Amino acid sequence: MRTPKIIILLLILVVVSLTIIFTSMVQPQTMSLGVEYDVRVINNLRDNSSLPLVIWCTSPQGDLGGRALQEGDDFEWTAKIDLWSLMADYTCTMKWDSRRKRFEAFKGSRDSNRCGTTKKCSWSVREDGFYFSSDEVYWTKDFSWL
Template sequence: MKIINSVLLICGLAFLVIFMSLLEPQNLLGTEYDVRVINGFTNNSSLPLVIWCSSKENDLGGRALQEKDDFSWRLRTNFWGTSNHFVCTMKWDKKRKRFDAFKIPRDVQRCGPFRKCSWLVREDGFYFSNDEVNWKKDFSW
């Protein structure tokens, strides 16, 4: 009886994996997201925007961004639809802000069908877009 139950369990799991891959094949290997942070300041030629991003498993390092420069990376969720939580620290002049650049519960839907998660950092705050045309202010410095 134990052998039959084990075989049924294995067959059930195999069916579930095959069924999920037919519905959304990208979920079998995970889903890719593109994350981009853009310096949207209008005049900071003498003072760059400094960015440093990391997750528990990935330190992406830091950059000094001049006007219109960007810092971007691609990530992949795992089979279960989870991923690293990416946090970025921004520094400009005397201002400093740490924010969630990518967080699955918040971003899985709002990054849109093309899975594009873009941030535009301006003098008055941080703006989010999934098409880089329509920007919505998420929070201030």
């Protein structure tokens, strides 16, 4: 009588294992241990219609590309971080007129908490520097151009 119980237990183990393997092959994104954040850089330089803000960003996976942003335009992407290491640094180089600044638009160890429950990390680029917000209502100056 013990043999059927062992066989049933082994069958259950095989079915569960196959289900896990199949699920990870069909939907790998749901099995990952990462978190996604929406990152947005907004050109809030006043009256710069003839002089765009040039932005070029890179990620741990490679180049995100660049854009020339007119007043009010934005550049956005999804930052993905590994929960174990929080290693996800997204760096942008900004150029406006004679000013140039390279900064970390998203740094996992710094931003994973401050981007809030909405997972929204926004930057407003202004004449006097770079302002951060997790809700695009309240802004805090984080960096100057210099």
